[in-house]
Amino acid sequence: MNANHLAGPRRRDRLGLRLAAVAVAGATVATLAPTAAVAAGVGVPAAVAEAERQRPAVDLGPELRALVERGGATAALGEARESGRRPSRDAAGVVDLDSGRAVRADSRFRIGSVTKTFVSTVVLQLADEGRLRLDDPVEQYLPGVVPNGGAITLRQLLQHTSGLFDYLEDPRFLYHDEASLRAYLAEGRWTDFRPEELVSVGVGHAPYFAPGQGWHYSNTNYILTGMIIRKVTGRSWQREVERRIVAPLHLDSTTFPNSSARIPGPHAHGYVQLPEGPADVTKLNPTVADAAGNGISSTADLDRFHAALFGGKLLTAAGLAEMTTAVPAPMIAAHYGLGLIRYDLPCGEVWGHTGGIPGYNTIMLGARDGSRQFAVSFNLLEGAETDETGAAIDALLLKAACGPDGTGADGTGAGATGAAPAAPSAKDAAGRSPLKLLR
Numbered sequence: 028m029n030a031n032h033l034a035g036p037r038r039r040d041r042l043g044l045r046l047a048a049v050a051v052a053g054a055t056v057a058t059l060a061p062t063a064a065v066a067a068g069v070g071v072p073a074a075v076a077e078a079e080r081q082r083p084a085v086d087l088g089p090e091l092r093a094l095v096e097r098g099g100a101t102a103a104l105g106e107a108r109e110s111g112r113r114p115s116r117d118a119a120g121v122v123d124l125d126s127g128r129a130v131r132a133d134s135r136f137r138i139g140s141v142t143k144t145f146v147s148t149v150v151l152q153l154a155d156e157g158r159l160r161l162d163d164p165v166e167q168y169l170p171g172v173v174p175n176g177g178a179i180t181l182r183q184l185l186q187h188t189s190g191l192f193d194y195l196e197d198p199r200f201l202y203h204d205e206a207s208l209r210a211y212l213a214e215g216r217w218t219d220f221r222p223e224e225l226v227s228v229g230v231g232h233a234p235y236f237a238p239g240q241g242w243h244y245s246n247t248n249y250i251l252t253g254m255i256i257r258k259v260t261g262r263s264w265q266r267e268v269e270r271r272i273v274a275p276l277h278l279d280s281t282t283f284p285n286s287s288a289r290i291p292g293p294h295a296h297g298y299v300q301l302p303e304g305p306a307d308v309t310k311l312n313p314t315v316a317d318a319a320g321n322g323i324s325s326t327a328d329l330d331r332f333h334a335a336l337f338g339g340k341l342l343t344a345a346g347l348a349e350m351t352t353a354v355p356a357p358m359i360a361a362h363y364g365l366g367l368i369r370y371d372l373p374c375g376e377v378w379g380h381t382g383g384i385p386g387y388n389t390i391m392l393g394a395r396d397g398s399r400q401f402a403v404s405f406n407l408l409e410g411a412e413t414d415e416t417g418a419a420i421d422a423l424l425l426k427a428a429c430g431p432d433g434t435g436a437d438g439t440g441a442g443a444t445g446a447a448p449a450a451p452s453a454k455d456a457a458g459r460s461p462l463k464l465l466r
Contacts, residue, residue: 084107084108084109084112084113084114084115084399085107085109085115085401085426085427085430085431086115086117086431087105087106087107087115087117087401087403087423087426087427088117088119090105090419090422090423090426090427091103091104091105091117091118091119091120091403091405091423092119093415093419093422093423094119094405094416094419094420094423095119095120096119097413097415097419098407098412098413098415098416098418098419098420099407099408099411099412099413099415099416100120100405100406100407100408100416100419101120101121101124101295101296101297101298101305101406101407101408102118102119102120102121102122102130102134102295102296102405102406103118103119103120103403103404103405103406103423104116104117104118104130104132104134104136104295104325104326104403104404104405105117105118105326105401105402105403105404105423105427106132106326106327106329106330106401106402106403107330107399107400107401107427108330108334108399108400108401109398109399110397110398110399114327114330116132116133116326116327117132118130118131118132118134120295120406121295122134122293122294122295122296123295123296123307124296124298124305130295131293132326133280133293133325133327134292134293134294134295134325134404135280135290135291135292135293135294135323135324135325136290136294136295136323136324136325136387136389136404136406137290137297137313137321137322137323137382137384137386137387137389138320138322138323138324138329138382138384138387138389138391138404139316139320139322139381139382139383139384139387139388139389140246140319140320140380140381140382140383141320141322141324141329141379141380141381141382141389141391142249142283142316142318142319142320142321142322142382143249143318143319143320143366143380144332144336144366144367144379144380144391145268145272145283145322145332145366146249146252146253146256146264146268146318146366147185147252147350147365147366147367148268148271148272148336148341148342148350148366149256149264149267149268149271149272150181150185150252150255150256150365150366151342151346151347151349151350151365152271152341152342152346153256153259153260154346154349155342155343155345155346158259158260159181159255159259160181161180161181161182161185161349161365162180162181162182163180163181164176164177164178164179164180165177165179165180165181165184165251165255166179168254168255168258168259169251169254169255169258172223172226172230172251172254173191173226173230173251174230175234175238178237178238179191179238180238181252181255182365183238183239183248184248184249184251184252184255185248185252185365185366186242186354186363186364186365187242187243187244187245187248187356187363188238188239188240188241188242188354189234189238189245189248190234190235190236190237190238190239190240190241190243191229191230191234191235191245191247191248191251192229192230192231192232192233192234192235192245192247193229193243193244193245193246193247194225194226194228194229194246194247194250195246196232197228197229197231197232199228200315205301205302208299208301209301212299212306212308216288216308216310216311216312216385217288217311217312218312218314218315219286219312219314220312220314220315220317221314222250222253222254222317222318223254225246225247225250225315225317226247226250226251226254228247229245229246229247229250230247242354242355242356242357242358242363243358244356244358244359246316246319246320247319248319249317249318249319249320250317250318250319252264252318253317253318253319254318256318264283264318265283265284265285268283269283271341272332272341276328276331276332276335276340277331278324278328278331278332279328280292280323280324280325280327280328281322281323281324281325281328281332282322282323282324283321283322283323284313284321284323285313285314286312286313286314287313288310288311288312288313289310290309290310290323291323294309295406296309296386296406297309297385297386297387297406298386298406298408298409299385299386299408299409299410300408300409300410300411301410305408305411308385308386308409309386311384311385313384316384320382320384322382326402326403326404327402329389329391329400329402330391330393330400330401330402332391333379333391333392333393333400333402334393334397334400337378337393337394337395337396337397338397339397349365350364350365350366350367351364351367351369351378351395352364352365353367353369356368364378366380367379367380368380368381370392372428375394376395377392377393377394377395377428378392378393378394378395379391379392379393380392385409386406386409387404387406388404388405388406388407389402389403389404390402390403390404390424392427392428401427401428403423403424403427405420
């Protein structure tokens with residue numbers, strides 16, 4: 028989904044919520060690979076090379092703490108990896124507001140729409156195996172489910188060029204006042220949905236445009252993709268992701284639940300703000316997200332997955348080339364491939380995805396050549412963001428992407444290009460804020 032978090036009736040300049048718009052515009056990516064000499068070991072004394080290997084990747088600790096202390100997050104986690112160096116992992120904030128216990132750096136969290144990259148990888152594997160083709164029509168696998176399904180391809184689903192309406196933009200997934208937020212917290216978050224119900228909501232609205240004639244982020248696309256995976260394999264999309272990706276890569280902190288509301292293992296709680304104080308939204312029924320964003324993971328697992336994907340361990344070269352063929356995505360100031368976002372930044376491009384679900388925000392990005400990855404998760408107290416939230420997120424992403432000095436290999440950086448543009452508002456024309464569970 029453009030799985031975003033719960034948004035309330037408050038000032039929404041979205042400075043600190045670029046993830047809700049699935050846009051990390053303004054962060055610059057730099058020095059995505061070690062210097063050629065170090066990487067190749069050419070002309071570098073052994074002691075210097077060993078010191079370089081032992082030097083950890085960028086330290087995100089100060090930026091994680093700033094996001095908690097000044098940016099309105101209750102917890103923030105981050106891990107950065109770079110070829111030839113030790114990973115750097117840190118955390119700031121608390122497990123929950125009641126106990127005040129420090130959060131662990133290996134904590135798990137809801138990843139929202141980062142789930143889409145896992146799902147898309149499975150589809151590309153099936154294409155590599157000749158079990159489906161990206162340009163097959165949806166109608167071939169799900170006859171009668173999607174109006175005009177004969178004109179919509181699997182590629183268009185994965186790339187958000189199908190034109191299908193995003194079911195999360197239906198009024199039943201929006202709230203516009205305190206009463207509707209309370210209703211969601213009391214009852215709505217426990218609702219059990221079947222994929223067919225979610226698709227029915229999406230196709231019950233007029234499409235945004237004819238298939239292939241535009242770009243619009245739509246979680247309906249990935250609910251359908253999950254249904255197609257089951258049709259082709261005879262197994263649920265969760266089972267296919269687990270046996271094809273999670274198990275082989277030993278992603279021990281990664282799960283894709285059905286209706287279980289809990290997060291297994293250590294985790295920080297997520298909150299939304301009510302007049303009387305924060306309300307815990309950690310537990311929810313993730314069937315509303317399904318293949319568009321119900322995953323749970325850790326920063327280490329996301330970095331490992333990203334490295335394997337771009338390192339050629341999960342797809343053939345042809346499959347990865349298909350996945351990284353991106354089209355302009357104006358809504359998010361980026362380009363979108365097949366379950367992957369490409370951000371073109373002053374000092375390089377990064378690939379990955381962002382995600383959000385009530386209480387949780389996630390970023391998984393890295394270099395196209397697989398030499399660098401970073402993953403961060405933070406728990407913004409929804410409704411209590413500060414004027415410094417946006418700057419704190421920008422600083423975190425800039426450092427994770429570009430290194431300690433925030434500059435690219437050519438010496439350019441965010442400081443040279445100015446502040447990031449504000450993300451589009453998440454409110455609709457009626458002034459309501461969407462309950463976008465997956466971004």
